[in-house]
Amino acid sequence: MNSNIEIKHIEKSKIDTVDFNNLPFGSVYSDHMLTCTFKDGKWQDAVVEPFAPISLDPSAKIFHYGQSIFEGMKAYKDADGNTLLFRPLDNCKRLNKSAERLVIPQIPEETFMNGLKALLKVDDAWIPTKEGSSLYIRPFMFASGNGFHASPADEYKFMICTAPSGAYFAGKVKVLIEEKYARAANGGVGFAKAGGNYAAQFYPTQLAIEKGYNQVIWTDDNTHEYIEEAGAMNIFIRINDTLITSPTNDRILDGITRKSIIQIAKDLGINVEVRKISVTEVIAAAKSGELKEMFGAGTAAVISPIAGFGFQENDYDLPELEKPYAALLKKTITDIQTNKAEDPYGWRVQL
Amino acid sequence: MNSNIEIKHIEKSKIDTVDFNNLPFGSVYSDHMLTCTFKDGKWQDAVVEPFAPISLDPSAKIFHYGQSIFEGMKAYKDADGNTLLFRPLDNCKRLNKSAERLVIPQIPEETFMNGLKALLKVDDAWIPTKEGSSLYIRPFMFASGNGFHASPADEYKFMICTAPSGAYFAGKVKVLIEEKYARAANGGVGFAKAGGNYAAQFYPTQLAIEKGYNQVIWTDDNTHEYIEEAGAMNIFIRINDTLITSPTNDRILDGITRKSIIQIAKDLGINVEVRKISVTEVIAAAKSGELKEMFGAGTAAVISPIAGFGFQENDYDLPELEKPYAALLKKTITDIQTNKAEDPYGWRVQL
Numbered sequence: 001m002n003s004n005i006e007i008k009h010i011e012k013s014k015i016d017t018v019d020f021n022n023l024p025f026g027s028v029y030s031d032h033m034l035t036c037t038f039k040d041g042k043w044q045d046a047v048v049e050p051f052a053p054i055s056l057d058p059s060a061k062i063f064h065y066g067q068s069i070f071e072g073m074k075a076y077k078d079a080d081g082n083t084l085l086f087r088p089l090d091n092c093k094r095l096n097k098s099a100e101r102l103v104i105p106q107i108p109e110e111t112f113m114n115g116l117k118a119l120l121k122v123d124d125a126w127i128p129t130k131e132g133s134s135l136y137i138r139p140f141m142f143a144s145g146n147g148f149h150a151s152p153a154d155e156y157k158f159m160i161c162t163a164p165s166g167a168y169f170a171g172k173v174k175v176l177i178e179e180k181y182a183r184a185a186n187g188g189v190g191f192a193k194a195g196g197n198y199a200a201q202f203y204p205t206q207l208a209i210e211k212g213y214n215q216v217i218w219t220d221d222n223t224h225e226y227i228e229e230a231g232a233m234n235i236f237i238r239i240n241d242t243l244i245t246s247p248t249n250d251r252i253l254d255g256i257t258r259k260s261i262i263q264i265a266k267d268l269g270i271n272v273e274v275r276k277i278s279v280t281e282v283i284a285a286a287k288s289g290e291l292k293e294m295f296g297a298g299t300a301a302v303i304s305p306i307a308g309f310g311f312q313e314n315d316y317d318l319p320e321l322e323k324p325y326a327a328l329l330k331k332t333i334t335d336i337q338t339n340k341a342e343d344p345y346g347w348r349v350q351l
Numbered sequence: 352m353n354s355n356i357e358i359k360h361i362e363k364s365k366i367d368t369v370d371f372n373n374l375p376f377g378s379v380y381s382d383h384m385l386t387c388t389f390k391d392g393k394w395q396d397a398v399v400e401p402f403a404p405i406s407l408d409p410s411a412k413i414f415h416y417g418q419s420i421f422e423g424m425k426a427y428k429d430a431d432g433n434t435l436l437f438r439p440l441d442n443c444k445r446l447n448k449s450a451e452r453l454v455i456p457q458i459p460e461e462t463f464m465n466g467l468k469a470l471l472k473v474d475d476a477w478i479p480t481k482e483g484s485s486l487y488i489r490p491f492m493f494a495s496g497n498g499f500h501a502s503p504a505d506e507y508k509f510m511i512c513t514a515p516s517g518a519y520f521a522g523k524v525k526v527l528i529e530e531k532y533a534r535a536a537n538g539g540v541g542f543a544k545a546g547g548n549y550a551a552q553f554y555p556t557q558l559a560i561e562k563g564y565n566q567v568i569w570t571d572d573n574t575h576e577y578i579e580e581a582g583a584m585n586i587f588i589r590i591n592d593t594l595i596t597s598p599t600n601d602r603i604l605d606g607i608t609r610k611s612i613i614q615i616a617k618d619l620g621i622n623v624e625v626r627k628i629s630v631t632e633v634i635a636a637a638k639s640g641e642l643k644e645m646f647g648a649g650t651a652a653v654i655s656p657i658a659g660f661g662f663q664e665n666d667y668d669l670p671e672l673e674k675p676y677a678a679l680l681k682k683t684i685t686d687i688q689t690n691k692a693e694d695p696y697g698w699r700v701q702l
Contacts, residue, residue: 026410026499033409054414055404058384058512059377063405063493066417066546067553072499103553138499142414143550148377148423148489148514150549150583152557161409163499178538185536185572187529189551195417196547198501199494200540202418202454206503221536222573232501 005118010050020128023166026136030126034115034160038105046115048122059146061153067143068195069098072299074134077127078339083351086337090256098192103152104141117351119160128164136165168300172307173214182221190251226276233296234258238325239285242271257297264332286316295326303330356469361401371479374517377487381477385466385511389456397466399473410497412504418494419546420449423650425485428478429690434702437688441607449543454503455492470511479515487516519651523658524565533572541602577627584647585609589676590636593622608648615683637667646677654681
């Protein structure tokens, strides 16, 4: 199904209005989008069409019951002008894991991949070539069916929009280890890229920003003793020469950047431990000088180095290293993503 | 502000197409809706306008980050044709509590109340008069501002739609005490009427339905030992002649029906205990015959009696009582709501 994607071209491209040398993140949208509707019990044909407003009944369940999920991906151009994706099928598989938990119909991998490729082909000119820039890709699904009863909808949209983007974060961030709020429950939806997970983070993040931090380090909701995520990213902590990250579970996102970093770090000879890491351990390592690095990992920022953190009214600075793992890992992964280095893993997909 | 609500009347009412004797719940919508937009840092003038689709950019944050909250209310007609609301200001205050947690701007109480009254006046003919029916009222707010960055939006909509409705549930329900999934984290958004809380419940509920139950009894996410909510309702448990309900906290909704029932039950001379109640205690009471009743409480169903529950592969039936508290409490509260009885509490608001 859906192997033939209908293309409805925009009448006049708006690409001339965009300054590709000064791109914000995720705020400028390409000419087209992919739309596929689930109704009458099945996915209808996907269409690439002009980027335009969506019209929904006020009773559409997306407005009331939060049935929405998304993915984040990037497309790059290499020096030869080829379009490159990074592990795109992993995004599709994770979208479907999120979909299962949120009772949204599974999107066939063929629809996802063919739709994505068709969209990127039509909007090829929108893929930035400038160093550090990329085409940010946002696949998302939501309940478009109607009703004020709290139950799954009978109609859904799967869409992909794209946004040529500069880098996500600038500079190192200061983070606050969270002791009161939490982003996910045991047996909840924390592992899914569900819209509601993100809205729930805004208030604690706002409180942290008011205290002078950029982001929150999320801890488990029961004891606040175990470190789980950093803002909307997975987290890595380097103690001496060992890189530690929390194991994934039903509260922690199975990040594609996270698992790529684990693999790359191991192959670079770095000792990686995937295990629970406690706040107590991190504080002790900070005090003894053994805490060398902390960084977030995610598609948007790739790697976001942390300059220091706050905990219980104390601030802890991380050292300025000459050769941090963060920089080495970021260069290694982005070189693979952008075809500046060999890809021994088969992660890079050329369109 | 917003004290003068602009009214844009529908050209032709669709009320003649509606069978008021066979109303589903929340699926038929009245002619008009209230819309108020927050932009440029402030709420713009509210308008009552024809119920019509909402047009949103695909990058609107509602589709991506789950910034959405809602309320549920009902309007009744009494025998004299007066329009009656039940504790409406409490809904407004709770909406604003939800808004704070989801970083949505506070809606002024004046806008909420004046807008609601203006809407109900215009759609007065839509308020059902049939016994058990009501006009279900759905105030909601969501992020209409755009951007693929996970941060609060810069534009929001506050809307009220209404739906003439029959009763929400028919008959007694069988429930399953949840041992794996959870609806709320400590320090999360469980107390708020956030859209994402509801989507997160669909999957566990679906599993329960597949096992032959109607709803899930939610327990705490850490131990699954304490009973928190019943489906999308608060829960009351009667052991001998004592009515027990969980205290509200950051995981449990501060239900308006819940607190009204606590007050009414006390004034009827029923012993009410607001305290944590464990699964162990409920099972023991079921086995000894001391467990007399369980029921959910919420705006839609008012009171939803539970016929029995499942726990760890065992099913427990509740006795058929001649004079259950559930029926007495439901009659008392709905008589107040519909002006069949005096309202010593000042809860009923006549338009």
